Amino acid sequence: MTQENRSGRPQGRPPEGDSRLTRTEVQLRGPFLLFFISSVIWLLAASVLGVIATLQQGSLVGGPFRDCEILTYGHVAAAQHNLFVYGWGFNAFFALNLWLLSQLGRFELRNGWLATLGGVFWNLALTYGVVQIFAGNQTGFALLEFPREVGPVLAVAFLLAGFWPIVAFARRPTGHTFASQWFVVGASFAFPLTYLLAQLLILWQPASGVVQAIAHSWFVSNLLHLWFGASALAAVYYFLPKVLARTISGYYLAPVAFWSFILFAGWTGPAALIGAPVPLWLQSVGVVAGAMLIIPVIITAINFHGTLSTEGGWSRAWNDTTLRFVTFGAVAFTIFGVLNAVFSFRSYNAVTRFTSFAAGQEQLLTYAFATMVLFGAAYFVLPRLTGSLWPSAKLVHVHFWATALGAVASIVALLVGGWENGKQLADASVSFQQIAQSTTVWNYVLSVSAVLLLVGHLAFALNAFGMILKSSAPASAGRHD
């Protein structure tokens, strides 16, 4: 197993894999499947709520759930957002990050029950939090809506479930490290710190006045960039060279991408507060950091698109299920970075502020990038862990096209709709009633795309659960060497 190391494997390329199940994979199979199955269940729940939310958003002109307190837009939107982020995004990346660093560090997870316990805590706390949101017990801070007693449980559960990649990194047998490892260690370490500090200053010992809003903007940008962004970048750095069996182009730049991403991402928060009653220097810091974030975006673009552009990489990526999703995500990340840099400037921001534009940028990062990469990773990892094949190729196609079209449609609706909406808002002579009317078209697009996403997720869940159920790979199938 250490052969590729002695032979001096080139940098910029993860170790050669073995098509058989390795012992490290046998060890982490249990926790991985727990995280994966719960993530898909939450994804389905979030998609159903997503459909309801888009219907309710247009509900001032007559939605289907009028006068229903539980399904008020303020409840559904908050529950959907939290389930998507903490239910799907976290569980899925717990699974993938653990698998990635175990593979890269040849780490054998001996205390898998701890990770399983963490997963159980995480999902129980999440269930409680979402029930509380529907019951009207929420805090009013996006992505911290859960009542404050949920916070400490989630933090402990994270340490149990999400800290293993760092252990795997510490125990790796070789001195050599790979870009994916840095990004995963970054995500696994930065999130709990951020979460604890934000909980403390926003819910437990609230800072005074608008400082709460400042701490909140810092928290949200860290969560989106350092958890979703860093984890998904790690996956792209792994799967692109792995499946194409080639070296990342310009790999020597990857450390710059890592450090510039980690260093600038933490400063971008206040860009969400332009025009708000907070000090001007804060807003400027956010704008500058958003622009500086273009550095890692350019480097990852060189790394990813350069790798794909040699020797027919694009067409090979298109014909491979994993890479088709991962490449979609890599392109989405580049678009996200460029938009982020351009639209954090004051003159543009004054137009897009308070519209759906920010939601579109978030959708670009968390869905078109991170979620698509996660899907691609699932197509690679699950067959190895379950020892069986995907039951239906048709469902794979449905999954890709429904999620890809749904993602593009929803992002275009949020961004373009947001821009149009912002133009009208900026013109004081256009009444709010007129604005609401002109957004109905975009609301229809959003509803249709939410249904498309739900269809795609159902196809994925059917395929994945069918595969897990029929798999009978005994634990002893692992290679003992």
Add this chain to the structure above:
Amino acid sequence: MKNLNSLLAGIFFAVAFPFGTLVISSQVQLGSLGPAPAEEGGPLFPSREPGLAIQGRAVYVSLGCVSCHTQQVRPAGQGSDIARGYGVRASVARDYVQQMPVLLGERRIGPDLANYGARVKGLDGVHAAIKHDGQFAFLYAGAKQEVASERAVALVAYLKSLRQDYSSPEAKLKQ
């Protein structure tokens, strides 16, 4: 990169340094703000909220109103907030020192509410607005939803209390 400790130290720095600069230093800068008179001897603003308004804020938070309504007026030149009549001046940090939690908001699916109490006339208008054409009729009882529940009464008191139309040391109104 090969050393876990230096990697973790770098990541810690990347989280802690922005936190210290953005959050802690703004707490230092703004944390001691309190109600203040615009001119010496004048009345203190923002004034204390009535108890019913505090209850009403809890209803506002619980229904998730913040997902559609902002409570902040941007300065002239950034958007049309003042031209639209959302306020007579831009919001300043001092306006929020009595509020817990601070609900600045991110989306304007509905209009801004920072000065709702200053621009609305009469209680009937507020009740009609809360019902959102029947969307929130569950806050009312009776055949024509004419009986306001306790929550609706508190919410009205809260919305009526929202106003930033006074002079403050940072933002003086033109006489």
